[in-house]
Amino acid sequence: MISKDMVIGQVLQQYPQTAPVFLSLGMHCLGCPSATMESVEGAAMVHGKDPDLLIEELNEAIAR
Numbered sequence: 001m002i003s004k005d006m007v008i009g010q011v012l013q014q015y016p017q018t019a020p021v022f023l024s025l026g027m028h029c030l031g032c033p034s035a036t037m038e039s040v041e042g043a044a045m046v047h048g049k050d051p052d053l054l055i056e057e058l059n060e061a062i063a064r
Contacts, residue, residue: 001059002015002018002040002055002058002059002062003040003055004039004040004041004044004051004052004055005039005040005041006039006040007035007036007037007038007039007040008022008027008030008035008036008038008039008040008043009035009036009037011040011058012030012035015058015061015062017061017062017064018058018061018062020061021054021057021058021061022043025044025047025049025054026047027043027047040054040055040058
């Protein structure tokens with residue numbers, strides 16, 4: 001399960017199938033340094049996405 005406090009880089013490393021979810025939000029810098037330090041919740045807020053909805057979408061992506 002993915003949680004809000006997980007770092008984007010960690011999520012992508014464990015669950016590469018989540019990349020399209022991040023990209024659909026305009027998070028195109030998945031390999032940049034901020035992805036190794038920014039939490040999923042922080043990224044959602046910066047990109048105008050409800051963190052809970054993002055977590056839901058990410059967990060749906062890994063369930064498929």
